[in-house]
Amino acid sequence: MLAATAVSQSASDPLSGLMLGDVPKPEVRPGWSLVRVLASSLNMHDVWTLRGVGHPADQLPRILGCDAAGYDEDGNAVVVYPIIASADRGRGDETIDPQRALLSERHDGAFAEWLTVPTRNLVPKPEGLSFDEAACLPVAWGTAYRMLFTQAAIKAGDRVLVQGAGGGVASAAIKLALAAGAVVYATSRSETKRKLAESWGARTVESGGRLPEKVDVVVETVGEATWSHSLKCLRPGGTLVVAGATSGYNPPADLGRVFYQQQRILGSTGCTRTEFVDLLRMMTSTGARPVVDRTMPLADIHQGFQLMIDGDLTGKVVVNPPKETA
CATH class of the missing domain: 3.40.50.720 (NAD(P)-binding Rossmann-like Domain)
Structure with missing residues (x-):
């Protein structure tokens, strides 16, 4: 399958460490689910990883991408809650679990045709949201929701x-x-x-x-x-x-x-799964929607990241993997 993988890090030339190429389709472990990714969006977190900020080099190579929307193995339209953690370890709040990890930190991320995540991280996509819109929400909108309404x-x-x-x-x-x-x-x-x-x-x-x-x-x-x-x-x-x-x-x-x-x-950091579900409900009831600056194929991801680094955006960049499965 096609994927965008961080293979090295550079503070001055971060995109030199981003490789686009074929990798094996992920295997599904017990308690996890396979997602056919239809859309993902770019975040500065990906750039920090490529710069070597907050991401150890020994965790490379790593498929990047924190946000994803697509179909699960049963054909259900889903959005991926991006924090892999235990609410029990966080005393009911995944965002304070000391072992928490954002998607693409200790597990391969969403810039690929297929993605595996814990089954609890799958959230039904509201019908009124497109896959491109849904892919903008997990990190940025989830963070904003917690800041405003919880904190x-x-x-x-x-x-x-x-x-x-x-x-x-x-x-x-x-x-x-x-x-x-x-x-x-x-x-x-x-x-x-x-x-x-x-x-x-x-x-x-x-x-x-x-x-x-x-x-x-x-x-x-x-x-x-x-x-x-x-x-x-x-x-x-x-x-x-x-x-x-x-x-x-x-x-x-x-x-x-x-x-x-x-x-x-x-x-404030991220949001809980419950807060993410509440965010989706709020967007359904109010009609609030993310701004998509542009969409592009996964093959053009380097261009999208350069636009983000240059600050030439007024919204999210969404990338779409190839429609044909690998």
């Missing part, structure tokens, strides 16, 4: 600031918060991305710009570059939820502001 517990009328409107998690957070009835502010250095967020219903400002009011919740995935602005925009007693730091991991602490204004800073 920050937003409700209709809350004021929410989302930093970096062009990112996958950020764009998902904008759409989900709007669907929940929140007032959403979004920042971006790009006028094009600000206009896109405005077309969804968000109110936008340039990165670092002054908001007309303090917000109840900040969704932070940028990190060092926006951290100070996030805290300044947050009302006393408000909540900042952080799930990433694409611009750096060492922001100014500003502890005086945090404790004097009793601001809450919460970390």
Whole structure:
């Protein structure tokens, strides 16, 4: 079968380690299921793996890809919940299982014609979602859902600031918060991305710009570059939820502001399977949908990753494996 595999790592030239070629079809172990992948989507996690960030070289080669939608062995349309973990070890929450692994970390991922995952990771695909749309959801939208509704517990009328409107998690957070009835502010250095967020219903400002009011919740995935602005925009007693730091991991602490204004800073990673099911239900009931920047065959995956690295996207890149089985 055709697959995109990380075979080496390079901080300066990550795509040099991504090999496209034929590999054996995976064997199914007990308790796992085989999925015929119809669509997968690109995530920065794949790029970090190719750069050698957070992924040991001794775990290579590894088929990449964290998101997948397709058919199980019985012909059922499914979306793959991307965290392979035990809810029992996480005291009911897979995201805090110390042995958890995102798909493609310790198990081959979704950039292939076939994929095997634990059977519990298969979730029925709602009829109203296309396979391409469904493949955009597991990592980015699942992360945004947990940030907003589990960690920050937003409700209709809350004021929410989302930093970096062009990112996958950020764009998902904008759409989900709007669907929940929140007032959403979004920042971006790009006028094009600000206009896109405005077309969804968000109110936008340039990165670092002054908001007309303090917000109840900040969704932070940028990190060092926006951290100070996030805290300044947050009302006393408000909540900042952080799930990433694409611009750096060492922001100014500003502890005086945090404790004097009793601001809450919460970390968030991924989502539970239950939260993912709730996300799919919310999308069915509200009509919220991901933005697909473009689709391309798996054979063109290097081009898709280059667009992501260059920042030339306003949504997700979806890749489709060949229709013929191997």
